[in-house]
Amino acid sequence: MKLELKDIRKSFGEKEILHGVSFAVESGRALGLLGRNGAGKTTTIRIIMDVFHANSGEIMLDGEIFRPTASQVGYLPEERGLYPKKKVRDQMVYLAMLRGMNKKQANESTVKWLDRLHVSEYIDRNLETLSKGNQQKVQLAATLVGEPQLVILDEPFSGLDPVNAQVLKDVIRELIREGRIVIFSSHQMSYVEEFCEDIAIINHGDVVLSGHLDDIKDTYGRGRKTISADNYSPQELADICREKLSSYAAVERVTKKYVVLELKTQADMWQILDICKQAGVEIHQFGAYEPSLNDIFISCVGDEEPDTEAAKEAV
Numbered sequence: 001m002k003l004e005l006k007d008i009r010k011s012f013g014e015k016e017i018l019h020g021v022s023f024a025v026e027s028g029r030a031l032g033l034l035g036r037n038g039a040g041k042t043t044t045i046r047i048i049m050d051v052f053h054a055n056s057g058e059i060m061l062d063g064e065i066f067r068p069t070a071s072q073v074g075y076l077p078e079e080r081g082l083y084p085k086k087k088v089r090d091q092m093v094y095l096a097m098l099r100g101m102n103k104k105q106a107n108e109s110t111v112k113w114l115d116r117l118h119v120s121e122y123i124d125r126n127l128e129t130l131s132k133g134n135q136q137k138v139q140l141a142a143t144l145v146g147e148p149q150l151v152i153l154d155e156p157f158s159g160l161d162p163v164n165a166q167v168l169k170d171v172i173r174e175l176i177r178e179g180r181i182v183i184f185s186s187h188q189m190s191y192v193e194e195f196c197e198d199i200a201i202i203n204h205g206d207v208v209l210s211g212h213l214d215d216i217k218d219t220y221g222r223g224r225k226t227i228s229a230d231n232y233s234p235q236e237l238a239d240i241c242r243e244k245l246s247s248y249a250a251v252e253r254v255t256k257k258y259v260v261l262e263l264k265t266q267a268d269m270w271q272i273l274d275i276c277k278q279a280g281v282e283i284h285q286f287g288a289y290e291p292s293l294n295d296i297f298i299s300c301v302g303d304e305e306p307d308t309e310a311a312k313e314a315v
C-alpha cells in the first residue's frame, strides 16, 4: 500500500498554513514526519484524517482518492482521546465496534492489545486511576484495537520509562513488519532514526526535505568533514578555520567535540591539513562526517526564530 499526499494547501482564514505539502509513505516502511513547533505537522495529519478539509491537493491510497474510515485508520493524537472516568475495557470495546468489529471480536482485540502492551491487569479500571505511562499504553492499545492499516502516532513515547519505551518499540516494529502504513511524528530524533526509513521535514508549511533517510544522510555527509584539535576547543578551532580556510571550506557547525566543515569544490584535503598545521593546530581528528538525523534537522530548520505563537503554545 502507498499513501500519497499531493500538493496539499490549507488556510485558516486569510493565513495559508500549508503551502503545497507532498510526500509518500509505503507499507512496511515507516515515515517520520518532522518539523519545529507550529510547522504544520498536526494540520497535515488532521487533513489525512479528514478532520480538516484541504483547500486544494489530493490524498491517494494506491492511486485512488483516499477517504479515511474508522476501520482503516488508527490515530494516537498528541492530546490523548480516551475518557478518564470510564473503564478501559468499555472504551476499547466501543472503539473496536465503531471500527466494524462484532462484540466478540471487539472483546478479543481489546484483550490482545492490552496484553501486548502489558496493561491487561487494568482492563476493568477507570482510565484516570492508572499511572501516566500506563494510561499512555492504554491509549496506544485503543489506537490499535480496530487493527487499522494506517497508523498515525504523534509523540507515542511521551511519558514512558525506558522499559515501557522498549515494549512500545517492539510493537511499532511489529506494525511495520506486518505491512501497515506507519506515520510517526516526534521531536525525539533518536526514535525516528530507529524506526523510520523515510522522513519528511516540514518547515513553515513547506516540505523542505523528504525521502529515504539513508540517501539523505549520504547526500548530506558528502562534501563535509569533521575536524578537531588537541590544543584548541571546537569554538577556537572554528575561528581559525574561518580565518585561514575560507578559500577551501566553510564552517558549517560547531559541536561540543568537533567542527563540521563544508568543503568547496576546489578543496584539497592535504592543503587543508597543511594550513591547519601551519596555524599551529595539533589535529586530533580529520574525517568523514556521518550526520545524525538531529544534525540534518537542525541544519534544515534550526537557524530561524521559532514560530512565536506555536512556541508560546508549547511552553
Ligand SMILES: Nc1ncnc2c1ncn2[C@@H]1O[C@H](COP(=O)(O)OP(=O)(O)OP(=O)(O)O)[C@@H](O)[C@H]1O
Binding pocket: 012, 017, 035, 036, 037, 038, 039, 040, 041, 042, 043, 044, 307, 309, 310, 314
Ligand atoms: N484550527 C486552527 N485555526 C487557526 N490556526 C491554526 C489551527 N490549527 C493550527 N493552526 C496554526 O497552524 C500552524 C501549524 O500548526 P500545527 O498544529 O499543524 O503545527 P505542528 O507542526 O503540529 O506543531 P507542534 O509540534 O507544536 O505540535 C500554527 O501556526 C497554528 O497556530
